[in-house]
Amino acid sequence: xxxxxxxxxxxxxxxxxxxxxxxxxxxxxxxxxxxxxxIGHTGSGKSTLIQHLNGILKPDSGRVVxxxxxxxxxETNMAEMRRKVGLVxxxxxxxxxxxxxxxxxxxxxxxxxxxxxxTEERVRNAMRLVSLPYESYAERSPFDLSGGxxxxxxxxxxxxxxxxxxxxxxxxxxxxxxxxxxxxxMLTNLHKNSNITIILVSHNMEDMAEIADRLIVMHKGEIxxxxxxxxxxxxxxxxxxxxxxxxxxxxxMSMLEKRGIDSHRSILxxxxxxxxxxxxxxxxx
Amino acid sequence: MIRDITLGQYYPGDSFIHRLDPRLKIIAVLxxxxxxxxxxxxxxxxxxxxxLAVVIIISKVPPRFILRGMKPVLLxxxxxxxxxxxxxxxxxxxxxxxxxxxxxxxxKMAVFLVTRLVMLIIGSSMLTFTTKPMMLTDxxxxxxxxxxxxxxxxxxxxxxxxxxxxxxxxLLEETDxxxxxxxxxxxxxxxxxxxxxxKGLIPILIPLFISAFRRADELAMAMEARCYRGGENRxxxxxxxxxxxxxxxxxxxxxxxxxxxxxxIAM
Amino acid sequence: xxxxxxxxxxxxxxxxxSEDEVTIRALNHVSLDIEKGSFTxxIGVNGSGKSTLAKHLNGxxxPTEGEVVVCGFNTKDNETLWEVRRKVGMVFQNPDNQMVSxxxxxxxxxxxxNLGIPPQEIxxxxxxxxxxxxxxxxxKKAPHMLSGGxxxxxxxxxxxxxxxxCIVFDEPTAMLDPxxxxxxxxxxxxxxxxxxxxxxxxxxxxxxxxxxxKVVVMDNGHIIMEGKPKEIFVRNEELHKAGLDVPFAxxxxxxxRKRGIEIPDxxxxxxxxxxxxxxxxxxAKNL
Numbered sequence: 001x002x003x004x005x006x007x008x009x010x011x012x013x014x015x016x017x018x019x020x021x022x023x024x025x026x027x028x029x030x031x032x033x034x035x036x037x038x039i040g041h042t043g044s045g046k047s048t049l050i051q052h053l054n055g056i057l058k059p060d061s062g063r064v065v066x067x068x069x070x071x072x073x074x075e076t077n078m079a080e081m082r083r084k085v086g087l088v089x090x091x092x093x094x095x096x097x098x099x100x101x102x103x104x105x106x107x108x109x110x111x112x113x114x115x116x117x118x119t120e121e122r123v124r125n126a127m128r129l130v131s132l133p134y135e136s137y138a139e140r141s142p143f144d145l146s147g148g149x150x151x152x153x154x155x156x157x158x159x160x161x162x163x164x165x166x167x168x169x170x171x172x173x174x175x176x177x178x179x180x181x182x183x184x185x186m187l188t189n190l191h192k193n194s195n196i197t198i199i200l201v202s203h204n205m206e207d208m209a210e211i212a213d214r215l216i217v218m219h220k221g222e223i224x225x226x227x228x229x230x231x232x233x234x235x236x237x238x239x240x241x242x243x244x245x246x247x248x249x250x251x252x253m254s255m256l257e258k259r260g261i262d263s264h265r266s267i268l269x270x271x272x273x274x275x276x277x278x279x280x281x282x283x284x285x
Numbered sequence: 286m287i288r289d290i291t292l293g294q295y296y297p298g299d300s301f302i303h304r305l306d307p308r309l310k311i312i313a314v315l316x317x318x319x320x321x322x323x324x325x326x327x328x329x330x331x332x333x334x335x336x337l338a339v340v341i342i343i344s345k346v347p348p349r350f351i352l353r354g355m356k357p358v359l360l361x362x363x364x365x366x367x368x369x370x371x372x373x374x375x376x377x378x379x380x381x382x383x384x385x386x387x388x389x390x391x392x393k394m395a396v397f398l399v400t401r402l403v404m405l406i407i408g409s410s411m412l413t414f415t416t417k418p419m420m421l422t423d424x425x426x427x428x429x430x431x432x433x434x435x436x437x438x439x440x441x442x443x444x445x446x447x448x449x450x451x452x453x454x455x456l457l458e459e460t461d462x463x464x465x466x467x468x469x470x471x472x473x474x475x476x477x478x479x480x481x482x483x484k485g486l487i488p489i490l491i492p493l494f495i496s497a498f499r500r501a502d503e504l505a506m507a508m509e510a511r512c513y514r515g516g517e518n519r520x521x522x523x524x525x526x527x528x529x530x531x532x533x534x535x536x537x538x539x540x541x542x543x544x545x546x547x548x549x550i551a552m
Numbered sequence: 553x554x555x556x557x558x559x560x561x562x563x564x565x566x567x568x569x570s571e572d573e574v575t576i577r578a579l580n581h582v583s584l585d586i587e588k589g590s591f592t593x594x595i596g597v598n599g600s601g602k603s604t605l606a607k608h609l610n611g612x613x614x615p616t617e618g619e620v621v622v623c624g625f626n627t628k629d630n631e632t633l634w635e636v637r638r639k640v641g642m643v644f645q646n647p648d649n650q651m652v653s654x655x656x657x658x659x660x661x662x663x664x665x666n667l668g669i670p671p672q673e674i675x676x677x678x679x680x681x682x683x684x685x686x687x688x689x690x691x692k693k694a695p696h697m698l699s700g701g702x703x704x705x706x707x708x709x710x711x712x713x714x715x716x717x718c719i720v721f722d723e724p725t726a727m728l729d730p731x732x733x734x735x736x737x738x739x740x741x742x743x744x745x746x747x748x749x750x751x752x753x754x755x756x757x758x759x760x761x762x763x764x765x766k767v768v769v770m771d772n773g774h775i776i777m778e779g780k781p782k783e784i785f786v787r788n789e790e791l792h793k794a795g796l797d798v799p800f801a802x803x804x805x806x807x808x809r810k811r812g813i814e815i816p817d818x819x820x821x822x823x824x825x826x827x828x829x830x831x832x833x834x835x836a837k838n839l
Contacts, residue, residue: 015349016347016349016350017347041729041731042699042700042729042731042732043699051465054469056465056468056469079471079473082468082469082471083471086469087465087466087469088469089462089465089466089469092466094459094462094463094466094492094495094496095463095466095467095470095488095492096492097487097488097491097492097495107467107470107472107488108470108471111470111471111472111473112471143495146598146599147598157470158469158470161470161471173727174726174727176597176598176756176795177597177756177758177795177796177797178597178795178796179597179598203729203730243731244730245730248800248822249800251822252800252801252804252822252825252826255822255823255826256826256829256830258826259826259827259829259830260830261829261830261833270800270803270804270807271807273804274804274807274808274811277804277808277829278808278811278813280829280833280834281808281813281829281832281833281834281835282813282834283833283834283835295654295655295694297692297693297694417654417655417658418653418654418655419653419654419655419658447652447653447654448652450654451651451652451653451654451695454654454694454696455648455696458696499649500646500648500649503644503646503649503650504649504650504652506607506612506644507642507644507649507650507652508652508662509612509637510610510612510637510641510642510644511637511641511662511663511666511710511711511714512634512637512638512663512666512667512714513662513666514634514666518668519665519666519668520664520665520668520669520670520671520674521661521665521671521674522657522658522661522664522665522671522674522675522678523658523671524671
């Protein structure tokens with residue numbers, strides 16, 4: 001499904017002394033099946049933005065149009081839109097409440113009024129997509145699992161709604177490197193094996209460089225830059241100026257540049273950096 | 286949304302009211318509440334209303350902020366009003382439809398009761414709006430200290446209250462987050478029968494309780510790590526001191542109460 | 553150098569819940585010395601025992617076997633437990649769950665108040681502590697109005713105000729964004745370098761430990777490696793096996809070595825590697 005954001009503005013605590021403009025006239029488009037990364041500091045408007053995409057927050061002005069349907073229109077079936085746009089919040093494991101993994105994942109499908117067979121099918125499918133084998137995990141208590149597993153159960157709970165757009169707000173926050181890797185791999189596979197549009201909010205620039213098709217950089221409630229990761233990160237000085245990081249391979253290339261070795265290439269992954277370093281060292285510039 | 290609840294929060298400021306001794310403020314609120322309840326005539330309310338208005342103005346807490354805190358109790362107020370208007374009888378009949386009738390006393394009582402409740406809520410919220418939770422508990426602890434001799438754990442009670450106040454905004458934010466997350470999974474909190482709605486709260490309450498217990502556990506450990514071992518041998522950074530400011534405020538409160546008592550006797 | 557903390561052959565077992573008969577071994581014969589004034593980083597994935605180890609350092613958890621001695625006091629000794637906790641302060645992962653008061657400066661005062669210090673001195677210590685973490689201007693604010701990094705700085709001030717000799721940080725940056733992480737790490741380094749505090753930093757972020765004096769790697773309740781960062785990061789295969797990453801420069805160096813290019817294995821900083829590549833451009837020596 002495609003997303004069209006037109007001149008979206010959102011203000012918190014309007015009229016109070018601590019009024020804040022969280023989004024200021026933001027417009028962009030996300031195409032069907034795209035994997036879009038959103039980066040920016042805390043307070044840059046990212047979280048406010050994604051909560052507009054399934055209608056949890058309402059715009060103060062501007063429009064959110066999903067597949068041609070205006071979320072602000074009175075005729076729009078919001079329950080239906082919330083199903084189509086799945087939203088995984090930060091630390092989603094804190095929303096788990098059932099005593100079995102399968103039971104918790106079934107909460108969403110259950111709310112859709114599906115038959116038990118269909119619900120189970122959804123649960124199995126969602127568990128497969130987050131790489132938690134049904135046979136060994138379905139009947140376990142989600143509270144006995146590791147942090148990374150709990151989080152995957154929570155993500156499966158949203159995937160089981162069969163969303164056409166999946167939005168994740170910092171799905172790797174607070175996880176150790178092992179669990180972090182599991183989530184990143186899971187997202188890569190999910191994107192490969194389904195045609196869901198994925199929107200990922202993250203501070204991890206290396207992850208973004210690795211998996212996103214396109215990046216949107218938010219700064220002070222506005223879009224600061226957007227484009228393919230290699231384009232966005234190529235202007236690393238602009239990003240560094242507003243205090244954002246760039247992927248470490250890119251950072252490394254800029255250090256080489258300072259030492260007079262300019263490769264004029266956009267290096268995003270450690271493998272590309274290794275290729276480049278090898279080329280330089282072997283003198284094939 | 287739920288974040289709008291301002292009841293029990295502290296509104297940072299440095300006004301005359303903010304700087305008053307918390308013990309005085311607690312006693313003043315008690316006097317104010319008693320005054321509200323002995324008032325049974327319109328004239329009595331003038332004293333409490335003026336007193337409250339002056340407190341609000343001096344405190345510089347924006348009325349908008351105070352009113353926002355009233356939102357959650359609005360429904361209760363409306364119900365109280367409607368029930369009273371129909372149930373209390375006496376005086377001229379103003380409106381009659383079948384077995385329902387509104388009589389003069391009903392209107393009077395309904396207006397009185399709602400006014401009383403509104404002032405009660407605003408008055409007691411003014412205490413929390415203008416008093417840092419730590420000061421509030423210090424005040425309570427100090428007022429309850431004489432009761433220690435009869436076995437009342439005044440320090441522990443005060444500490445519990447202070448922690449509860451500290452965590453109100455955190456837990457409200459958390460509730461908001463969990464509600465949004467379950468909403469995103471198709472939960473419905475707004476339609477259906479009472480039983481269905483009550484059941485709909487389970488996906489919010491269970492995660493909220495789990496999280497509250499986890500927080501409590503971590504907080505207990507953090508407090509222990511910071512050498513907390515109850516009220517024994519504890520000192521305070523801001524020891525409570527009664528100043529001229531407090532005398533003035535105390536005198537005004539006494540005047541308000543006296544005014545009400547006099548009108549009551551005179552009427 | 554004098555050791556401020558000695559961990560001697562500590563084993564810690566616990567029950568998952570009260571009815572459960574099976575015990576779980578969180579620490580398995582762990583021994584470690586913490587030098588006064590040093591910066592020690594403890595890394596490991598969740599469940600490796602690193603947080604349990606941290607909680608042993610100020611007697612929040614007592615060893616099942618073995619002992620922990622802090623400044624000459626055994627943490628098992630009830631008489632001196634409060635002395636141990638005053639000397640070894642602790643900052644936890646979730647900033648929200650370690651604040652007692654709804655006002656910043658009152659929260660910082662909480663520790664000194666528990667120590668029974670006179671009011672004027674508490675005031676002085678609170679101001680000093682808030683200034684040292686750069687949060688003095690926020691002293692009247694409510695914690696929920698602050699960013700994660702700011703809250704964590706207040707939590708650090710709360711510990712600093714108790715004038716500890718050692719501060720244990722239990723994953724202090726795990727819940728922070730990059731900006732908050734940097735703020736907190738800068739303060740931790742400042743406390744070590746300028747104020748001479750002994751630091752124990754528990755983390756799973758590799759780039760946070762490259763500046764440490766000593767790195768301790770934990771896996772499954774054991775200490776599997778201990779040494780200077782440069783000694784640890786060359787062992788990247790073992791680190792990967794323990795579920796950990798290696799800092800970028802060390803990882804890139806090892807990949808280049810695998811391709812048959814000579815890169816000194818003591819390079820762990822990006823700047824060092826960039827220097828080396830710039831100097832040796834076009835003259836790669838095959839191993």
